[in-house]
Amino acid sequence: MTAHTLPTPAEFCGWGGSTAAAREIQHQLAEKVVLTDDFGLLKVVAGVDVGFEDGGKITRAAVVLLDAETLEPLGHALARIPTCMPYIPGLLSFRELPAVLQALDSLDQTPDLIFSDGHGIAHPRGLGIAAHLGVVTGLPTIGVAKKILTGFHQPLGEQRGHQVDLVDKAGKVIGTVLRSKDKVRPLIISPGNRVSLESAAQLVMRYVTRYRLPEPTRLADRLASRRDEKRVAVSK
DNA sequence: GCGACAG
DNA sequence: ATCTTGTCGC
Numbered sequence: 001m002t003a004h005t006l007p008t009p010a011e012f013c014g015w016g017g018s019t020a021a022a023r024e025i026q027h028q029l030a031e032k033v034v035l036t037d038d039f040g041l042l043k044v045v046a047g048v049d050v051g052f053e054d055g056g057k058i059t060r061a062a063v064v065l066l067d068a069e070t071l072e073p074l075g076h077a078l079a080r081i082p083t084c085m086p087y088i089p090g091l092l093s094f095r096e097l098p099a100v101l102q103a104l105d106s107l108d109q110t111p112d113l114i115f116s117d118g119h120g121i122a123h124p125r126g127l128g129i130a131a132h133l134g135v136v137t138g139l140p141t142i143g144v145a146k147k148i149l150t151g152f153h154q155p156l157g158e159q160r161g162h163q164v165d166l167v168d169k170a171g172k173v174i175g176t177v178l179r180s181k182d183k184v185r186p187l188i189i190s191p192g193n194r195v196s197l198e199s200a201a202q203l204v205m206r207y208v209t210r211y212r213l214p215e216p217t218r219l220a221d222r223l224a225s226r227r228d229e230k231r232v233a234v235s236k
Numbered sequence: 237g238c239g240a241c242a243g
Numbered sequence: 244a245t246c247t248t249g250t251c252g253c
Contacts, residue, residue: 050243052244087244089241096243118242128242149242183253188242225244 006097006136022091023125030126032135035191037199039112039140042068045207046111047216048103048133050096051224052083059083061099062223064216065111071207071215076223079103089149090124093132100133111139113203114192115216119143120200122166122175122190124150134193141192142200143175144217148188153177156186163201166190176201184212 006025045068051060058080065074079102085095100116119128120143127135130143151166151174160182166175175190178201191200207214213221222228 050244052243056245087243089243092242123242143242145242147242150240 006094006101006132017094019088019091022094026123026125026127026132029132029135030121033121033126033131033191034194035121035196036194037196038194042112044068044074044109044111045216046104046114047214047218047220048100048114049117049217049220049224050099051221051226053080056083059096059099060224061096061103062220063100063103063107064219064223065107065109066216066219068112071209073219075107075109076219077103077106078223079106092118093127093129096129097132097136101136104137113195114139114141115144115204115207115214115220116141116192117144117217117221119145119149119175119188120190120192122149122151122188126174128190128192130190130192138193140194142195142203143188143190143192144204144214145188145190146185148177151175158182161205173197178204180205180208180214181210181212187212 046065048063061079064076079099081099116130120130130141134141151168153164153166156164163176163178165173166177168174177186178189179186189201189204204214
């Protein structure tokens with residue numbers, strides 16, 4: 001069923017699948033993205049991120065579930081699969097989604113909203129990993145990136161909460177450059193699916209506490225990159 | 237042709 | 244993303 005939306009990892013191994021085919025899939029799926037806030041009250045929010053092990057041979061996806069109201073941890077999942085596609089700017093989702101989907105499937109609960117690392121519609125073909133994930137799962141998603149992939153913006157204010165539009169060459173707004181904390185590099189926020197541009201930035205700020213990244217993303221990042229384990233290993 | 241380029 | 248210690252600044 002996902003054959004037309006996400007080539008199997010095997011199809012890309014050794015370049016069995018072409019980048020041209022992947023780009024065509026993105027163009028088609030981008031048309032399915034909805035930017036309407038059609039979700040109800042948020043009960044469970046999730047954060048997803050991907051890390052690598054063994055020099056990149058293993059792709060490791062992490063998903064964390066939090067109570068949308070209290071940010072209390074409700075659960076998490078990990079998926080580790082062989083990596084068989086290289087990183088290619090613009091085609092990130094084909095490399096990372098297989099593991100992410102597997103981790104999501106292993107959960108006993110479906111989140112009402114997913115914060116994904118990377119871009120949503122702020123992408124050359126309008127389908128960054130967050131948007132791709134949203135279309136494939138049918139769930140509301142928001143892209144939280146640390147760098148711009150495409151687009152331009154006016155100067156941004158220095159204080160926490162300040163934001164400016166990220167626009168494409170045609171002048172269309174595709175995201176928000178958001179200062180989540182004072183004196184830190186801004187985050188690039190863009191809708192993935194079933195979330196409006198305005199809500200995307202608001203929701204991110206709702207889940208930012210004392211760090212640059214919103215909690216769902218920050219916690220998923222820890223799990224995916226094994227921050228805790230490494231800290232112990234180094235300080236020991 | 238040249239440079240840019242999420243994670 | 245990942246390899247990696249200490250260090251400068253708020």
